[in-house]
Every structure is written in structure tokens, then in C-alpha cells.
Amino acid sequence: FFFQAEDGIRDVAVTGVQTCALPISLDALRAAPDATRVARPDGTDAVPALHVAWPLMGTEGDVLAVLEVATARPLEGFERTFIDRVAPRAGSTFERLKQTLALDHQARTMERQSRALQETERWFRQVVESAPDGLMVIAQDGTVVAANRQAGVILGCAAGELVGQTLDSLLPPELRGRTSELHRIIMQAQTAGADSMPVSVTAARLSRKDGAEAVVDLAVSRMDPVPGRPGSACVALSDVADREAAAAAARKLTRAVEQASSSIVITDRDGNIEYVNPYFTALTGYTLDEAIGKNPRVLKTDQTPRERHVDLWATITSGKVWRGEFVNRKKNGEYYQEYAVVSPVTDASGRITHFVAFKEDITARKLQERELAFAHHVVENAAAMEWVDADTGELIYANHASRAQHGWTVEQTVGRRVSDWDPDYDPARLRALFDQAVLSREPVRFETVHHLAGGRTRNVEVTTTAVTRESRNLLIASVSDITDRKAAEQNLLFAQYVVDNVGAMLWVSTTTGRIDYANHGISAMLGYPEGELVGKTIADIDPDFQLQELAAIQAAMAASGGTITMGRRHRRKDGSLFDAEVTVCVAHGVGREYFIAMTTDVTEQNRAQKALVFNRVAIENSGPIVWVDLETEHVSYANAAALKML
Numbered sequence: 001f002f003f004q005a006e007d008g009i010r011d012v013a014v015t016g017v018q019t020c021a022l023p024i025s026l027d028a029l030r031a032a033p034d035a036t037r038v039a040r041p042d043g044t045d046a047v048p049a050l051h052v053a054w055p056l057m058g059t060e061g062d063v064l065a066v067l068e069v070a071t072a073r074p075l076e077g078f079e080r081t082f083i084d085r086v087a088p089r090a091g092s093t094f095e096r097l098k099q100t101l102a103l104d105h106q107a108r109t110m111e112r113q114s115r116a117l118q119e120t121e122r123w124f125r126q127v128v129e130s131a132p133d134g135l136m137v138i139a140q141d142g143t144v145v146a147a148n149r150q151a152g153v154i155l156g157c158a159a160g161e162l163v164g165q166t167l168d169s170l171l172p173p174e175l176r177g178r179t180s181e182l183h184r185i186i187m188q189a190q191t192a193g194a195d196s197m198p199v200s201v202t203a204a205r206l207s208r209k210d211g212a213e214a215v216v217d218l219a220v221s222r223m224d225p226v227p228g229r230p231g232s233a234c235v236a237l238s239d240v241a242d243r244e245a246a247a248a249a250a251r252k253l254t255r256a257v258e259q260a261s262s263s264i265v266i267t268d269r270d271g272n273i274e275y276v277n278p279y280f281t282a283l284t285g286y287t288l289d290e291a292i293g294k295n296p297r298v299l300k301t302d303q304t305p306r307e308r309h310v311d312l313w314a315t316i317t318s319g320k321v322w323r324g325e326f327v328n329r330k331k332n333g334e335y336y337q338e339y340a341v342v343s344p345v346t347d348a349s350g351r352i353t354h355f356v357a358f359k360e361d362i363t364a365r366k367l368q369e370r371e372l373a374f375a376h377h378v379v380e381n382a383a384a385m386e387w388v389d390a391d392t393g394e395l396i397y398a399n400h401a402s403r404a405q406h407g408w409t410v411e412q413t414v415g416r417r418v419s420d421w422d423p424d425y426d427p428a429r430l431r432a433l434f435d436q437a438v439l440s441r442e443p444v445r446f447e448t449v450h451h452l453a454g455g456r457t458r459n460v461e462v463t464t465t466a467v468t469r470e471s472r473n474l475l476i477a478s479v480s481d482i483t484d485r486k487a488a489e490q491n492l493l494f495a496q497y498v499v500d501n502v503g504a505m506l507w508v509s510t511t512t513g514r515i516d517y518a519n520h521g522i523s524a525m526l527g528y529p530e531g532e533l534v535g536k537t538i539a540d541i542d543p544d545f546q547l548q549e550l551a552a553i554q555a556a557m558a559a560s561g562g563t564i565t566m567g568r569r570h571r572r573k574d575g576s577l578f579d580a581e582v583t584v585c586v587a588h589g590v591g592r593e594y595f596i597a598m599t600t601d602v603t604e605q606n607r608a609q610k611a612l613v614f615n616r617v618a619i620e621n622s623g624p625i626v627w628v629d630l631e632t633e634h635v636s637y638a639n640a641a642a643l644k645m646l
Contacts, residue, residue, distance in 0.1 A: 134216075134237035137223065138186055142167040145232065154216060154239045156208035172207050185220050189233040192222045198236075203244055206237075215241045263338070263359040266345075269352050271295050271313075283361055285331030296357070301335065303327035316344050316355055325362070336363045384479040390434035390466070391473055393418040393427060402479060407453035421450045434473055437466035447482065459486040504599040506533070510554065510586065511593075513538040513547055522599055527573040541570050543577070553584060553595065562586070570599065578603045 128135055134151030136144050147162040155162065155170065167183065168176050185199050198221035206214045219236040257264050263280040267273050276291045284291075284299065300309070304326045315322040322342045329335055338359045345354040379385060384402040388395055395416035398406070403413065406421060419425040437444045443463045450458050463478045504522035508515055518533035526533065526541055538545045545568075556564050563585045570580040581600045586593055619625060624642035628635055638646070 134239075136162065136235045136237065138167060138190075138233045138235055140190055140232065142183075142186075144170075151237055154214055154237050155206060156210050156212070156214070161209070170206050172205050172213060175205075182218070185218075186233045186235065189220045189222045196222050203240060214239065215244045262361070263357070265291075265296060265357040265359065267296065267355045267357075269354065271355065274354070280359075283330070283336070284328075290331075299326075299328035299330075301327050301329045303335070312342060316342050317352070319344050319346070319352065336361060337366050338362060382478075384481070386477045386479060388418055388430070388475045388477060389472055390431050390475050391427075393425060393430055395420075396472075396474060405450075405452065405458070405479070405481065421452065422448060423451060424448070430475070431473075433464055434466045434475055437464055437475070450479075459483045504601075506595075506597045506599065507587070508538060508595040508597060509592065510550060510595055513545070513550060515540075516594065525572075525599065525601060526570065542568055543571050544569055550595075554586070557584065557586060567602070579606045 128148050131148060131150060134154045135146075135148045136151050137146040139145045144162045144165050144167070147159045149159050152159040152162060167186065171180060171182070182201060182204060185201060189196070189199060198219045201218040201220070204216055204218050206216060208214050217238040217240050219238075221234050221236075223232040223234050257277050260277055260279055263283055264275075264277040265273060265280060266275040273291050273294050273296065276286070276288055280291070281287055286294075286298070297309075308324060308326070312322045312324065321344075322340075324340060326338045326340060327335060328338055339362045340357050340359040342355060342357040344352045345356055347353050380399045382399060382401065384405050385397075385399045386395060386402050387397040395413055395418070398408065398413045398416075403410065408416075417425075418430065433444055433446075443465050445461060445463045447459065447461050450460050452458060459482045461480045461482045463480075465476045467474050467476060500519045502521070503519075504525045505517075505519040506515055506522055507517035515533050515536050515538070518528070518531075520530065523530055523533055533541075539547075553564070553566075563583060565581060565583045568580050568582050569577050571577050579602045581602045583598045583600075584595050587596050588594075620639050622639065622641065624645045625637075625639045626635055626642045627637035
């Protein structure tokens with residue numbers, strides 16, 4: 001084995017077998033013991049029986065190499081003598097060998113360097129091609145001269161298709177043909193100094209092959225110039241479409257939370273507030289800084305049962321969603337009602353990290369519900385009321401009084417129509433009622449007859465109001481049972497007929513003597529047209545009447561038990577007088593009292609009475625007279641003279 005002996009022994013193996021891994025100085029080699037281990041090509045060690053080295057000297061006395069002999073047995077005397085004699089003269093031969101070896105070494109070194117460069121280039125190409133980001137090299141004229149696979153993926157084409165394209169062609173159509181910010185940055189990088197830093201562009205828009213837009217983050221850096229490629233720039237592309245979409249979604253969610261018309265509260269797992277939205281602060285009066293770190297119990301009041309809070313905490317800490325209502329207190333002490341949905345928030349492992357509450361202020365709704373319940377109570381317990389669809393005649397609602405009137409249960413009102421209780425139902429008339437109520441803006445009243453369960457009929461007065469609700473035209477009908485009133489009206493009409501046509505009647509004020517009513521009989525008796533006597537006084541028809549007589553008449557009536565009969569003189573419209581018998585009683589009206597006077601013309605009766613009296617006087621004062629019933633032969637009359645005779 002030959003080793004070049006300069007500063008140390010190198011691994012130049014003349015025979016192709018490397019025998020030494022580390023340099024060994026010449027002095028150390030000379031001093032090495034004979035039994036030194038030598039490595040075999042198969043990796044095992046051999047311990048030679050003899051290990052001897054001789055320096056090979058050059059012509060100028062320098063050591064050119066070392067001749068090393070390792071044998072499995074000790075050298076024979078002649079072998080050692082041969083080597084001792086040959087070795088000194090081998091220098092010149094070895095010098096030529098050294099030159100040959102040096103050339104060979106240089107060739108081998110260049111070959112190794114070439115392979116290393118090729119390997120390095122392959123390795124770097126693999127690094128570039130497997131990079132998660134796209135890479136493009138932009139020449140000074142704006143042309144893409146190199147691109148990796150990921151750049152093609154981002155822009156929707158093969159990497160080779162990018163080479164030769166201009167930067168302008170990679171921009172969206174609306175940005176082409178003008179110097180964009182990206183143009184400016186790339187040109188700046190191409191002319192930057194060697195120590196310049198990369199320039200970043202966030203969320204830049206590039207055009208994909210299919211016409212869609214790619215949203216990318218760019219890092220533009222200067223590239224060291226190489227022959228034929230002066231002033232290039234390296235552009236690294238990161239596809240951030242998902243990130244931008246997520247960011248847009250996050251921004252949208254943030255705006256939704258910030259602009260929500262309900263309170264949103266986020267707490268840690270111990271219930272301490274970490275975030276409240278603006279609606280919460282506006283509603284409760286607590287600012288964000290005042291709320292953070294506090295527990296939502298600062299809003300708690302004794303009007304919410306403690307058990308509800310216990311149930312809330314037990315539910316959400318078990319990973320479930322809780323829903324319920326609270327009566328809470330604002331910072332200023334004002335009470336309000338909330339409907340809350342509280343949910344746990346978990347991490348990837350399912351562990352609860354936060355709680356989020358969505359809370360709606362239902363104070364106004366609760367008040368409205370109470371008012372609605374009150375209104376429903378009023379409507380349900382009011383006089384009979386029915387809601388009817390003006391277009392179909394369908395019964396929408398009937399309250400308690402209406403159901404009782406018809407004999408229905410609540411369930412039996414379903415599917416009813418107006419025709420079920422009104423045989424004269426006419427769809428056109430029903431719609432006309434609705435239109436009339438809409439146009440007049442006033443209730444429309446009418447009377448009709450309802451046919452009820454069991455064949456009963458009732459007279460009713462219906463007052464309708466028109467409303468439109470949920471695109472339905474409704475008639476709200478208040479139904480009054482006027483059966484008794486109609487009967488009373490009939491009785492009143494009959495009584496009026498009787499009063500108007502029986503005898504001669506006056507209604508006179510007990511305090512003024514004013515005539516408030518005169519029927520047909522008295523009007524005809526006194527010769528006045530119908531209604532003309534009303535407004536006159538007793539003095540107009542009784543020439544002997546004095547106003548103070550009214551009190552005397554009342555006293556006489558009280559003494560007699562209520563009714564008296566008087567003889568009076570009445571004057572007709574034409575001025576003639578006649579004898580009248582007047583029977584008087586008292587009637588009570590609304591806030592007034594009346595004398596009801598029944599008048600009889602007794603002129604002829606009085607005349608006959610007078611004649612009878614005259615004849616009786618004549619008979620009594622004549623000769624004896626006896627009246628005998630011829631059938632019974634009984635004496636029915638005898639005058640004074642006959643009685644005296646007998």
C-alpha cells in the first residue's frame with residue numbers, strides 16, 4: 001500500500017483498498033508497533049504478524065510516500081534485505097507514480113464533485129417541487145421563467161404552462177394593462193440590493209386558467225443575477241383562499257354577534273364573563289369592561305326561582321343545552337325578562353372550555369302576552385261574539401257566550417259556517433257587509449234570526465266590524481239576543497195600539513199640567529188632529545182648571561187609594577163645551593210622574609139623568625100610582641100617594 005506522505009497520510013489506495021481511515025504522521029508510523037490492526041475489505045480486523053513501513057525518498061531528499069508491508073508472518077531475512085535495498089531507489093519511480101496518482105486523484109475528485117453537484121441540484125429540485133408554496137421566477141421583462149408544481153396547482157394549470165406567461169396575464173382582467181401594486185413590488189425586488197428583505201403582499205388576487213380567482217399571499221424577493229438572467233425576482237405564492245374564506249366567515253360572524261338584536265354572553269368554564277356584545281351593554285347598562293370577569297349572577301333577582309339556576313348549571317355542565325326564562329335586573333335596578341339559550345362550547349377532545357348564552361329581551365312580549373291574555377279573557381267573557389271569514393262564511397272563533405247560545409262545545413265550533421245557524425245566509429251579502437264596514441269605517445248593525453240547536457230560534461241584533469288578519473277578511477260580529485226585547489216591543493206595540501184606540505186618554509204632567517200624550521180617542525173627542533194636543537195644558541181644554549188643583553187631585557188620589565173620578569167641563573177646539581167624566585191615576589215615567597186621565601163624554605148621560613130625575617119628581621108628586629109585573633103580579637113601584645091610600 002502506498003500513502004502520500006505530506007502533513008499526514010491520506011486515503012489514496014494504489015491497490016484500491018483503503019487501509020487507513022485517519023491521517024497518521026510519519027513519525028507515528030515509524031514508531032508503530034509491528035502488530036497493528038489492519039482493516040479488511042469485508043470490515044473485519046486482521047492482526048498481521050509483521051507490520052513494517054519504509055519511507056520512499058525523492059531526488060531532492062524529500063519523503064514522497066511510505067511503503068508499508070503487513071504480512072501474516074515475519075519476513076525472511078532476504079525479504080527484509082531486498083526491501084531495504086529497493087526502497088531507497090524506488091523514489092524516482094514513485095515520483096512518476098505520484099504524478100500519475102495526482103492526475104487520477106484530480107479526475108476522481110472532479111467526478112465526485114460533479115456527482116455531488118448533480119445530487120445537490122436534484123435534492124434542491126425535489127425541495128422546490130415538494131414545497132407547500134408555489135414558487136415562480138419572474139424575469140426583468142415580467143415573464144415567468146420557472147415555476148414549481150404547487151404554483152401550477154394554485155393557478156389551475158401545469159407548472160410548464162406557466163413558463164413563458166407574463167405577469168400581466170396572471171392578473172384578473174380588470175387589473176391587466178396597467179401597473180399594479182404587484183408590478184411595482186416585483187420591479188422593486190428585481191432592482192434591490194443584495195441585502196434587501198422580501199416584500200410581502202397579503203390576499204393578492206391572481207387569475208386561474210379556468211377564469212376563477214386565486215387568493216394568495218405573496219413573498220417577493222431578489223434573486224442573485226446569473227449569466228443570461230439579470231434582475232430576476234422569486235415570487236412565493238401561498239394559497240389562502242380557505243384562510244380568507246374562514247376570515248370572511250369570522251368577520252361575518254363577528255359582525256353578526258356585534259350587531260345582533262339579542263344579548264350574547266361568553267363565559268369561561270367557571271361562569272366568569274369573557275365577552276358580551278353591544279346589545280347586552282345597551283340592555284343592562286353594564287359596559288364591556290364592567291362585565292368582563294363578573295359572573296352573570298350580577299343580573300340575578302329573587303323573582304327567578306333558585307331551582308332554575310341550579311337546573312341551568314347542572315344541564316350545561318353535563319354538556320347539554322339549557323333553555324328557559326329569567327327575571328333579571330339592569331344596572332339601574334330596572335327589572336326585565338329574558339329568554340335564554342345556554343350552550344357548552346367544547347374543544348377537539350370534547351372538553352368543555354366555555355359557555356355561550358343567547359338571550360332575548362322578552363319584557364315587551366310578556367307584557368303583550370299579558371295584555372293579550374286579558375283581552376282574550378274579556379272577549380271570551382263578553383257578550384256573544386263570533387269571527388267569520390267574509391269570503392267563505394267559515395266560523396273562525398266563537399266566544400263562551402256565543403257557544404252557550406248555540407249549545408256548542410269549543411270542539412264543535414270547528415268547521416262551522418254561517419249557513420249552520422242562518423238559513424238565509426247569502427255569500428254575496430256577507431261580503432257586501434264586509435265592504436260596507438270597510439267603506440264606512442263604522443260598525444254595521446242589522447237584525448236577523450238564528451236557528452239554534454234543538455230547533456230553537458232566537459231574534460238577534462248583529463253588530464259587525466271589518467278587519468283583515470293574515471290575509472283573511474274577517475267580520476267581527478257581536479251578537480245580542482233580542483228575543484225578549486222583540487217580544488217586549490211587540491207587547492209595547494200592542495199596548496200602544498190599545499192605548500191609541502181604547503177610550504180617550506191623556507198623559508199630563510203632575511207638576512205643570514202639560515199634555516205629553518193624547519191618543520186618538522181624546523183627539524177626536526176634542527176635535528184636534530193627531531198630535532196637536534201634545535204640548536198644550538189642561539187649561540186649554542178645561543175652562544174651569546186652575547194649576548193649584550193638581551196638588552188637590554194628588555191628595556184626593558192618595559186618600560182614595562190611587563184612582564179618582566171627577567166630573568169636568570171640556571172645551572172642544574171649536575170652542576163648544578161638553579160634560580166629561582174624568583178618571584185619573586198616577587203613572588211613573590223616567591224621572592217624571594204623569595196623570596193618566598181617561599175621559600168620557602157624559603153630556604147625553606147627564607141630560608138623560610136630568611130627565612129621569614124630572615120624571616121621578618113628577619110621578620112622586622102625582623096621584624096614586626102602582627106598577628105591577630103582569631107575569632109575577634108583584635108590585636114593583638108605588639108612589640107616595642098610592643102608599644098613603646093603601
